[in-house]
Amino acid sequence: MAQDFSKVTMIGLGYIGLPTAALLAKNNIHVHGVDINQTVVDTINRGEIHIVEPELNEYVADAVKRGFLKASTKAAESDVYVIVVPTPFKGEHEPDISYVEAATKGIIPLLKEGDLYIIESTSPIGTTEKMQSLIYSERPELKGKVYIAYCPERVLPGNVMYELEHNDRVLGGVDPESTEKAISFYRNFCKSELHSTNARTAEMCKLTENASRDAQIAFANELSLICDKADINVWELIELANKHPRVNILQPGCGVGGHCIAVDPWFIVSDYPMEARLIGKAREINNHKSFWCAEKIENEKLKFELKHGRKPKVAIMGLAFKPDIDDLRESPAKYIAQKVMQSENDGNIMVVEPNIEDHGVFKLTNYQEAYKGADIIAFLVAHKEFKALEYNNDKVILDFCGVFKK
Numbered sequence: 001m002a003q004d005f006s007k008v009t010m011i012g013l014g015y016i017g018l019p020t021a022a023l024l025a026k027n028n029i030h031v032h033g034v035d036i037n038q039t040v041v042d043t044i045n046r047g048e049i050h051i052v053e054p055e056l057n058e059y060v061a062d063a064v065k066r067g068f069l070k071a072s073t074k075a076a077e078s079d080v081y082v083i084v085v086p087t088p089f090k091g092e093h094e095p096d097i098s099y100v101e102a103a104t105k106g107i108i109p110l111l112k113e114g115d116l117y118i119i120e121s122t123s124p125i126g127t128t129e130k131m132q133s134l135i136y137s138e139r140p141e142l143k144g145k146v147y148i149a150y151c152p153e154r155v156l157p158g159n160v161m162y163e164l165e166h167n168d169r170v171l172g173g174v175d176p177e178s179t180e181k182a183i184s185f186y187r188n189f190c191k192s193e194l195h196s197t198n199a200r201t202a203e204m205c206k207l208t209e210n211a212s213r214d215a216q217i218a219f220a221n222e223l224s225l226i227c228d229k230a231d232i233n234v235w236e237l238i239e240l241a242n243k244h245p246r247v248n249i250l251q252p253g254c255g256v257g258g259h260c261i262a263v264d265p266w267f268i269v270s271d272y273p274m275e276a277r278l279i280g281k282a283r284e285i286n287n288h289k290s291f292w293c294a295e296k297i298e299n300e301k302l303k304f305e306l307k308h309g310r311k312p313k314v315a316i317m318g319l320a321f322k323p324d325i326d327d328l329r330e331s332p333a334k335y336i337a338q339k340v341m342q343s344e345n346d347g348n349i350m351v352v353e354p355n356i357e358d359h360g361v362f363k364l365t366n367y368q369e370a371y372k373g374a375d376i377i378a379f380l381v382a383h384k385e386f387k388a389l390e391y392n393n394d395k396v397i398l399d400f401c402g403v404f405k406k
């Protein structure tokens with residue numbers, strides 16, 4: 001391993017920072033991990049983890065045991081600084097880069113000539129250049145003497161350890177020397193191709209990837225509304241259309257969730273509102289789909305009551321933001337469940353999420369019990385447990401995510 005990468009400070013030990021730190025440590029690079037949360041720091045220093053991600057546990061336990069990973073609430077002098085902190089919204093949909101800024105300010109006093117500073121956090125266009133100005137305004141003597149680059153990740157939760165090593169990456173420096181330096185750093189643990197560009201293109205590339213997926217899902221969701229009105233099975237329609245050699249439509253669902261796809265497109269829309277019309281519309285369509293699902297459940301409840309003279313029992317199947325995970329962040333299913341519970345909370349609604357034990361707000365019911373006991377079944381997430389259920393003609397089944405599409 002190159003001598004000048006022997007010590008790395010990783011700021012932010014969350015869903016991306018911790019796996020990246022653990023992978024670096026596996027490659028015998030000393031990582032000083034920093035997080036503002038003392039409990040997170042203590043957990044990691046015990047060789048344990050605070051997030052759910054397959055294999056990560058073993059990586060962290062081994063890294064801590066071998067002395068290659070140590071967590072702290074304070075940054076330490078290193079050769080490389082990697083910023084992996086959240087970039088949430090402020091106001092309506094404006095990106096908030098204050099965590100990136102705070103993390104950068106924290107390491108500015110530690111920087112020395114020849115160091116490499118990297119941002120991995122999803123960031124609006126121009127953030128890396130802004131941080132470059134911030135660094136040089138406080139340390140003018142370092143101007144042109146540190147390497148600064150933007151290097152986004154593109155891993156899929158649930159498969160992070162594999163994808164961190166094997167996904168191609170796009171790396172963009174503020175100058176060609178920074179790009180080169182970043183590439184030689186990532187070579188230490190990436191087995192994939194590393195593509196060089198400038199910082200602005202790399203920032204936009206990350207946003208583009210997620211905005212592109214969002215727009216494609218919006219197309220599928222729009223089709224699902226048309227098909228509902230036109231009495232066409234949307235799953236069959238998409239399967240048939242995808243037989244065309246150049247058509248590849250994604251799947252409709254109850255909306256788009258998670259902390260990336262439902263968020264990142266707004267970073268483009270917020271800065272380029274006049275130009276990013278399709279990207280903004282896709283966000284609206286995907287958000288509207290969740291609202292539409294909640295309305296559909298309400299309508300079915302009313303129809304049932306009129307027909308049977310009693311209130312129906314309703315099963316809300318799934319709360320996670322996508323199948324087979326326990327992550328409820330920005331979950332459209334959770335939003336729909338909340339909306340349905342708002343209008344009625346007299347024990348007729350059963351909420352199911354097989355991937356979590358219990359929840360602070362929802363009282364959870366076993367999925368088989370709920371399926372058996374309910375009159376109306378609303379499938380919000382296509383978890384594998386649900387796909388194994390037998391279709392029951394006696395029930396009103398609202399299949400928003402294609403559980404029974406076969």
Ligand code: SAJ
Nearest residue numbers: 154155156209210213250251253256257258260261321322
């Ligand atoms: N979804 C659909 N229909 C589909 C596919 C997905 O409705 O056909 C929904 C899911 O149910 C979920 C949402 O979209 O609610 C997002 O899920 P996802 O699996 O598409 O993506 P994420 O959010 O888990 O991870 C994405 C990935 N980006 C792309 O695929 C372009 C991942 O590679 C990124 O690293 C990650 O965002 C990130 O961190 O940015």
